[in-house]
Amino acid sequence: MAKVKPKRHGVLVDMTAMTDVAFLLLTFFILTTQFKKPDVEQIKPPSSISEKLLPDASLMTINATPDGKFYFQPVENASERLELLDNMGKKYGLTFDNKEKASFQRVQAIGVPMSKLKGYLDMPEDEQKNYKSPTGIPMDSTRKELIDWVQQSLAVKPDYKLAIKGDVNTKYPKIKSLFEGLRDIEFLKFWIITSQETKPQ
Numbered sequence: 028m029a030k031v032k033p034k035r036h037g038v039l040v041d042m043t044a045m046t047d048v049a050f051l052l053l054t055f056f057i058l059t060t061q062f063k064k065p066d067v068e069q070i071k072p073p074s075s076i077s078e079k080l081l082p083d084a085s086l087m088t089i090n091a092t093p094d095g096k097f098y099f100q101p102v103e104n105a106s107e108r109l110e111l112l113d114n115m116g117k118k119y120g121l122t123f124d125n126k127e128k129a130s131f132q133r134v135q136a137i138g139v140p141m142s143k144l145k146g147y148l149d150m151p152e153d154e155q156k157n158y159k160s161p162t163g164i165p166m167d168s169t170r171k172e173l174i175d176w177v178q179q180s181l182a183v184k185p186d187y188k189l190a191i192k193g194d195v196n197t198k199y200p201k202i203k204s205l206f207e208g209l210r211d212i213e214f215l216k217f218w219i220i221t222s223q224e225t226k227p228q
Contacts, residue, residue, distance in 0.1 A: 073195045075221035082188050087180050088220075089173065090136065091193035095201040096163025098138040099176045105132045107183050114179040115141065123148070130155070138163050141172055167204055174208035181214065192220035 070090055088100040101108050112131050116123055119141045123131070127148040138160035139147045150158065166173040180187050189209075193202055209217065 070192055070194045071196075072192055072221050074223070076223075077221060078223075079218075081190055081218055081220070085184065085187050086190060087177070087187055088136075088190045088192060089177075089205065091191070091197045091202060091205070092163070093194040093196040095198055096138065096160060097166050097173050097201075097205070098136040098160075099164055099173060100136040101176075101180060102184075102187060108132050110183045111176075111180050114182055115144075115175065118175060118179065121145065137176070140165050140170075166201070166208060171208050171211075173205065174212060177209065177214060178212050181212075189214065189217040190220050191217055 070092060085102055085104075087102055090098040090100065092098075101111055108131060109128055112123055112128060115121075121141065121144070123145065127145060130148040130150075130152075133152065134148070134155060137144070137147075138158075140162060147155065147158070164173045164176065165171070177189065191205070209215065
């Protein structure tokens with residue numbers, strides 16, 4: 028007598044739970060990821076083999092363009108930015124209205140002298156994003172406004188950290204004047220942003 032073969036049943040796997048988890052993870056990463064803002068001007072930093080990462084919070088950044096202009100990026104915190112703007116206003120005898128303060132909270136980087144800051148903040152947001160300063164923030168032996176931005180930021184919160192991103196073609200005297208200015212206010216610990224290169228074999 029022939030053997031009776033049992034009927035084969037296909038295995039059913041309920042994928043609902045896995046799909047739910049995948050969408051939850053995707054949603055979490057989309058909502059929590061901080062996208063890098065583009066630089067105001069194109070800057071190509073020098074390369075290095077360092078693998079140290081910059082801190083995420085309480086970081087202010089100085090950008091130095093190939094032609095030696097400086098831009099200052101304050102920390103992201105909106106209320107601390109307002110305090111910084113008030114500090115700079117007191118130092119330079121300027122007052123800012125609510126519209127200018129709201130504009131300063133949104134701005135990516137400052138690249139104008141204090142005498143032109145109010146005009147810059149009064150620009151529409153699209154114009155601000157595309158505006159390329161002809162001078163940048165003054166930083167030389169006679170005018171050290173860039174150092175004032177750093178110093179007044181530290182007055183808001185002394186544990187702010189600083190990163191400097193300079194172009195590989197930025198002339199040394201410009202960077203030297205920045206380093207000397209930081210030395211004058213005894214701010215001696217900062218990061219230099221570089222692009223990654225492979226380690227030598």
